Amino acid sequence: MRIGELSARTGTSRRMLRYYEEQGLIASQRCANGYRDYDELCVDRVQQVRGLLDAGLPTQTIRQILPCLGPPGRIDIPDPTPETLALLERECERMSRRIDYLTRNRDAMRAYVAQVRDSMRPEPATP
Template sequence: MRIGELSERTGVSRRMLRYYEEQGLIASHRCANGYRDYPEPCVDRVQQVRGLLDAGLSTQTIRRILPCLGPPGRIDIPNPTPETIALLELECARMSQRIDRLTRNRDAMTAYLADVRKAAPAEPAA
């Protein structure tokens, strides 16, 4: 499939798909006319990459675990190296830190919103 169709099917812009390819996260074949041609499994791969990026993993980390990605929603690491385990532990710790920051920010915003609502003048009855 061409890049436009892959973009449409995954909701990922053409620009980002070219970036994923540049980073070694997906691959295409070039047609005689120079157009990119992506195989069908690229749809699932792009969705996996997008999910991992949304979870906060870097493209470098994703590239390292790509060989371990099975069908969507599954990671198969039959013989993980100590380096792979350390990398995954580090990513889990980073995610926990982001979650803690987001929780603190949400709680602060909720408290601020409650104060704003208390201070706001009451709406007149209609």
Template structure:
């Protein structure tokens, strides 16, 4: 499939797909006209990459663990090196710290929103329906 179809099927922009390829996260073949051609499993791979990026992993870490990821939901690390284990442990700690910060920020925002709603004057129903 061409890059446009991969973009449509994954919701990832063409520009980001090219970046993933530059980073070694996905691969394509080149057609005689120079167009990129992606195999069907690339759809799952892009979704895995997107999920790992959304989780906060940097691309260099993703590149190291991608060979361990099979189809979605399956991880296969037959002989993990101590470096790979240490890398994953560091990422887990970093993610836990990020979750703690995000939770604190969400709670502060929710408290602020609750206070704004409590202090906001309630408009009469007739004024709202006139809009």
């Protein structure tokens, strides 16, 4: 499939798909006319990459674990090295810190919205 179809099917801009390819996260074959031709499996791969990016993983880490990605939602590392395990543990810890940070920000924002809503309530009428 060409880049436009991959973009439409994944909701990812053509520019981002070219970036993913530049970073070694996806691959394409080049047609005689120079157009990129993507395999059907790229649809799942792009969705996996987007999910990992959304989770906060840097492209360098994603590139390292891509060979271990099975079906969406599954990582298969048959014989992980101590370095791989350490990398994954660091990323889990970093995600946990980010979740804590986002939770604190969400709670503060909820409190602020509640405070603003309370201040906007009309005063009870006095007889």
